[in-house]
Amino acid sequence: NTRNGLVTTYNSLLTQIDQMxxxxxxxxxxxxxxxxxxxxxxxxxxxxxxxxxxxxxxxxLGLSAIGQVDFQDSNSINSVMSTITSASNSLQGQASSLGAxxxxxxxxxxxTKQMINVLDTGAANLTNADLNEEAANSQALSTRNSLxxxxxxxxxxAQQGILQLLRG
Numbered sequence: 001n002t003r004n005g006l007v008t009t010y011n012s013l014l015t016q017i018d019q020m021x022x023x024x025x026x027x028x029x030x031x032x033x034x035x036x037x038x039x040x041x042x043x044x045x046x047x048x049x050x051x052x053x054x055x056x057x058x059x060x061l062g063l064s065a066i067g068q069v070d071f072q073d074s075n076s077i078n079s080v081m082s083t084i085t086s087a088s089n090s091l092q093g094q095a096s097s098l099g100a101x102x103x104x105x106x107x108x109x110x111x112t113k114q115m116i117n118v119l120d121t122g123a124a125n126l127t128n129a130d131l132n133e134e135a136a137n138s139q140a141l142s143t144r145n146s147l148x149x150x151x152x153x154x155x156x157x158a159q160q161g162i163l164q165l166l167r168g
Contacts, residue, residue, distance in 0.1 A: 003071040014058040061087035
């Protein structure tokens with residue numbers, strides 16, 4: 001009875017594998033259904049990464065439904081276990097490939113974020129002004145201008161005084 005229950009559980013898990021792989025799409029792309037994802041790194045499309053998915057179903061992994069006789073003796077169970085191990089190795093290889101592509105995309109994303117920060121800082125340095133500092137600079141310029149006018153006025157008065165002394 002226990003082995004018969006395990007057969008039912010095993011076959012049910014195969015259905016779950018197929019359904020999970022079919023439901024793992026995002027924005028119309030499902031890498032587990034064999035779709036291709038094109039990632040463009042610049043606006044011209046000259047720098048890109050093409051990620052090829054692979055079909056992941058129980059049958060593509062070599063797993064097939066079993067009958068009651070497949071779990072009745074050790075040799076049959078070992079054969080099923082061997083098939084499961086092979087399927088697991090295949091999934092690990094696919095995960096490794098997707099992980100390598102993910103690392104490339106994350107590196108490019110980090111680089112782009114850092115470039116954006118540098119450009120934002122540069123633009124801010126060019127356009128942002130400290131209003132208090134600019135007001136103080138304007139007041140200092142106005143005071144300097146006022147002092148210059150006063151100095152010219154005093155110099156002009158002094159010249160007129162000397163001219164009057166010389167005429168008189």
